[in-house]
Amino acid sequence: xxxxxxxxxxxxxxxxxxxxxxxxxxxxxxxxxxxxxxxxxxxxxxxxxxxxxxxxxxxxxxxxxxxxxxxxxxxxxxxxxxxxxxxxxxxxxxxxx
Numbered sequence: 013x014x015x016x017x018x019x020x021x022x023x024x025x026x027x028x029x030x031x032x033x034x035x036x037x038x039x040x041x042x043x044x045x046x047x048x049x050x051x052x053x054x055x056x057x058x059x060x061x062x063x064x065x066x067x068x069x070x071x072x073x074x075x076x077x078x079x080x081x082x083x084x085x086x087x088x089x090x091x092x093x094x095x096x097x098x099x100x101x102x103x104x105x106x107x108x109x
Contacts, residue, residue, distance in 0.1 A: 034058045035107065036090050041078035051078045051101060053090055062097035064090065066104075074104045081106050 040052040049066035051074065066074035081088045084106075091103035 032094060033089055033091050033103075034060055034095065036060060036088050038078045038081045038088055041075055041082065043075075049075045051075075051090075051104075053088075058095060060095055064092060064101050065098055067100055067102050074101055077104045077106050 034053075034055050036053040036055045036058075038051060039054050042050065044050055048068065049071040050063045051066060052063050054061050077088060080086070087107045089103075089105045089107055090101055092101055093099045
């Protein structure tokens with residue numbers, strides 16, 4: 013594979029911020045009328061219980077992970093700018109355990 017082909021698979025550049033990771037249950041997810049994707053996350057131990065906004069540069073991928081977690085009853089690991097409601101989801105991974 014050439015360097016040019018590898019560049020096609022580069023992840024979108026995400027503004028560097030302080031990020032925190034939490035293991036969460038996805039309760040709801042979907043688009044809003046402001047054209048953003050929101051995911052309702054719950055993690056009782058961490059005090060998360062509310063809507064979080066997907067990073068615009070990866071919002072479709074975040075929605076895909078959220079819907080997969082809902083469909084399969086899996087937890088997710090969410091990387092948030094902070095745990096206050098409506099903060100941004102910068103990374104979002106589905107977990108198998």
